[in-house]
Amino acid sequence: xxxxxxxxxxxxxxxxxxxxxxxxxxxxxxxxxxxxxxxxxxxxxxxxxxxxxxxxxxxxxxxxxxxxxxxxxxxxxxxxxxxxxxxxxxxxxxxxxxxxxxxxxxxxxxxxx
Amino acid sequence: xxxxxxxxxxxxxxxxxxxxxxxxxxxxxxxxxxxxxxxxxxxxxxxxxxxxxxxxxxxxxxxxxxxxxxxxxxxxxxxxxxxxxxxxxxxxxxxxxxxxxxxxxxxxxxxxxxxxxxxxxxxxxxxxxxxxxxxxxxxxxxxxxxx
Numbered sequence: 573x574x575x576x577x578x579x580x581x582x583x584x585x586x587x588x589x590x591x592x593x594x595x596x597x598x599x600x601x602x603x604x605x606x607x608x609x610x611x612x613x614x615x616x617x618x619x620x621x622x623x624x625x626x627x628x629x630x631x632x633x634x635x636x637x638x639x640x641x642x643x644x645x646x647x648x649x650x651x652x653x654x655x656x657x658x659x660x661x662x663x664x665x666x667x668x669x670x671x672x673x674x675x676x677x678x679x680x681x682x683x684x685x
Numbered sequence: 686x687x688x689x690x691x692x693x694x695x696x697x698x699x700x701x702x703x704x705x706x707x708x709x710x711x712x713x714x715x716x717x718x719x720x721x722x723x724x725x726x727x728x729x730x731x732x733x734x735x736x737x738x739x740x741x742x743x744x745x746x747x748x749x750x751x752x753x754x755x756x757x758x759x760x761x762x763x764x765x766x767x768x769x770x771x772x773x774x775x776x777x778x779x780x781x782x783x784x785x786x787x788x789x790x791x792x793x794x795x796x797x798x799x800x801x802x803x804x805x806x807x808x809x810x811x812x813x814x815x816x817x818x819x820x821x822x823x824x825x826x827x828x829x830x831x832x
Contacts, residue, residue: 600704607711607712608708609704662794
């Protein structure tokens with residue numbers, strides 16, 4: 573999965589920033605929609621991926637983007653499974669959309685480079 | 686560490702930590718209530734037995750002609766209280782559902798959940814409840830932690 577870090581247009585720092593910002597947007601959408609602080613649960617997994625990409629990783633951006641998308645499913649899966657499974661799709665579409673889009677952008681830009 | 690990296694860490698902490706704290710402090714509590722009279726000749730004892738055998742946490746109150754059904758979500762964010770008051774002309778099904786987690790944004794989903802419970806009770810007791818979305822009224826009020 574490792575590629576030459578020097579060859580890509582989008583570096584890990586940019587990808588990390590995109591994912592961090594998307595996590596913040598997702599966090600705020602959840603909080604404003606429900607007026608509760610639980611958006612933090614939804615945003616932390618992808619936030620960690622973003623911080624990892626920004627500060628540490630020099631690995632394949634496709635992997636980072638994929639991990640960001642997958643990490644966006646963790647929060648809804650944990651919370652919704654104890655509440656109502658029927659909410660899973662709603663939460664993914666409404667609250668986690670920014671993270672999924674950010675992950676897709678990172679993957680697409682990584683493939684182009 | 687570069688200045689911009691430190692700035693990024695501070696921004697992340699402020700946005701996520703500050704945001705979570707802010708919304709924790711302004712938490713809003715929502716309540717949905719419902720009430721409908723259903724004509725029936727069912728006795729309170731038969732109804733209690735049917736509800737318990739259907740899996741409901743139903744309790745007949747000895748001092749009143751009422752069956753009380755209590756439902757709580759696993760993570761304690763929601764609770765639904767349903768009262769079946771046996772009156773001369775039928776059963777008055779009423780109660781309320783409350784939670785801190787949902788708001789008007791999700792009230793449609795909450796109403797749907799309440800309707801599912803009530804329809805299940807209706808089926809188990811062979812009632813003709815026909816409860817609609819419009820029969821459930823939801824309101825939200827401040828119940829944060831600033832007080």
